[in-house]
Amino acid sequence: MKALEIVAMLAGLLAVAGCGGGGPAVVPRIASVxxxxDVEDGVAKLTTTIxxxxxxxxRLAKSETPLTSHFEIRVLELSAKGERFRRVFVTRASFVAGSERKMVLSADALVPDGSTLQVARRAFARNATGEMEAPIQSDLSLEAALLATVAxxxxxxxxxxTVPARGVTDADRDSSAVRAQLERHLRLRGASEDTRGRALALYDSIPESRVPGPxxxxxxxxxxGLFAExxxxxxxxxxxxxxxxVSLIAFQAPPGDPRLLARVTTDEDGSRMVSLSPELEAERFEMLIPLLTHEAIHCDDRDGVYEEVAATAFDTFAYVHLVAIDPSLxxxxxxxxxxxxxxVLLLINSGRRWPESVGVLRSAGAGQxxxxxxxxxxxxxEFVAAAYGQVGGSTSPEEPVAVAYAATLASAAGMPGGSPFDLRYLDELLARALDSGVLAGTIEALGLIPAD
Structure with a gap:
């Protein structure tokens, strides 16, 4: 046998002997964290698995202290003074079944990117001192963790x-002036040439007898070109x-309750009419987009709480996108x-599955x-349901327009189709369909800050 082969064989035998417990304890290095x-039954939690x-x-050194005491997380957080670290202790620690290299840890906090894990060296060698530290790769950014944690x-x-509604002027009823405003809006939101052409052609073709107000x-x-098309x-x-x-879309007092901002009603002959409060004629036309998004859903007299939640969520979702491109709204x-x-604030402070985005159901990070x-x-x-307490019952037949809205958003979000009146589905749909840049722009436009 050659000398080099003998040396290699002896080195291997010594290594095996050392693993058997006869050699000094070796402190490993951290390969990855x-x-x-955590998500349970579709509900995002405020806990983390590491x-x-x-x-x-x-192999762990013999110790009388709990295994969890050897681990500590430095969680990166955003505060009014900037970034800071907070100490978070591990609540559970164990080896992955069948592995001597992998462990699973649990923490009662969200752990975003930028956080670090500290592991005491004495966990592996009783006389060792100090800690090993490694960066943590997380599925949450620092900003997402903040959004998911606080209201x-x-x-x-x-x-x-609010201020008293201003009176309607001739400019509010000037078709040419409003057309120019429409064209400006389309360019501001980055609409394609084809979309701009179709929108302006539609504006020019809508009969004034059916929609008198420009x-x-x-x-x-x-x-x-919008999801609500x-x-x-x-x-x-x-x-x-x-x-x-509809037979008419006009600025007139909503029948039955003139205090309403908008309402769809059905005449005895079955024709439908959309009434917009007269005060809205002085608003910028963009502010009417959410209202029409909402009212188009109601195509019969059978209403339900889930339908109103969905309709209000869709109109708010439309407004979020408008505000992101034009904060003056x-x-x-x-x-x-x-x-x-x-x-909008309600939508941002909700979110059962993705609380760092938007939603309609309760978020684990927001009690109110x-x-x-x-x-x-x-x-x-909950807020919308209370506002529509007079609506009889929770359920109503699915409305084709709401289903079409949901299908458009689901396609953009890469989700399967579903019922927009299923609030769990709607909650996840809106969250996944919203671009993070749009959310950031809306938060900035509204001047939102973490609540105390």
Missing amino acids: SAER ELEFDRPV FTFGAPEILD KARAALAALT PALGALLEGANCGGRP VEGRSRLTRELVVN ALPGSNNPAASFA
């Missing part, structure tokens, strides 16, 4: 102040459960602006959806 937020892998098989509120509460016609035309077919062509287009100080702004108010609602859905 990853963290994933997977730890060493660079070699390890937000208005940094400047005066955004909710701002209402502009709001309809602006739906072109199916509203056009429902309102203007009869692509709805009744099979008939939060400055109206009108009844409509206040209602939409409050609904409107912090600092006297409203006890814990979610968007």
Whole structure:
């Protein structure tokens, strides 16, 4: 046998002997650490599972202290003064079954990217001192962890102040001036040339006898290219459960309750009419887009709480996108602006599955959806359900327009189809369909800050 082969063989035998317990304890190195937020039965939790892998098989030193005491997480957080670290202790620690290199740890906190794991060396060698430290790769960014953990509120509460509605002027009824505003809006949101052409052609073709106000016609035309574009077919062509287009969309007191901002009613002959409060004619036409998105869903007289939650969620979702591209739309100080702004806050402070985005169901990180108010609602859905308490029952037949909205958003989000009146599905759909940049722009436009 050659000398080099003998040396290699002896080295291998010595290594085996050392593993048997006769040699000194070896402190391993950390190969990787990853963290994933816990989700149970579709509910995002405020806890984390951490997977730890060493660079070699390890054996723990004999110790009378709990295994968890050898681990500590430095969780990166955002505060009013910037980034900071918070100490979080591990609540459970164990080896992965069948492995001597991998461990699973649990922590009662969200652990975002930028956090680190510290492991005491004495866990492997009783006389060792100091800690090993390694960065944690997480499924949550620092910003996402903040959004999922706390509720937000208005940094400047005066955004909710309202002023008396101004009177309607000739400019509000100037078709040419409103058309120019529509064209500006389409360019601002980055609509393609084809979309701009279709929208402007629609504006020019809508009969004034059916939609007298140019701002209402502009709001309809602006739906072109949006997820709510199916509203056009429902309102203007009869692509709805009744099979008939609306006979009129006008600025007039909503029948039955003139305090409402908008309402769909059905005449004895079955024709439907959309009434927009007269005060809305002085609003910017973009503010009417959410209202038409909402009212187009109601195509019969059978209403339910889930239908109203979905319709309000869709109109708020539309407003979120408008505000992200044009923050001045939060400055109206009108009844409509206040209602939409409050609904946006509710949507952001909700989210059962993805609380770092938006949603309609209760978020684990927000005990109250409107912090600092006297409203006890814990979610968007609870708030809307209370507002529509007069609606008879929770369920109603599915509305084709709502289904079409959901299908468009599901396709964009890479989700399977589902019922928008299933609030668990709607909650996840809106969260996954919302771009993080749009959410960030909306938070900035509304001046939202973490609630105390």
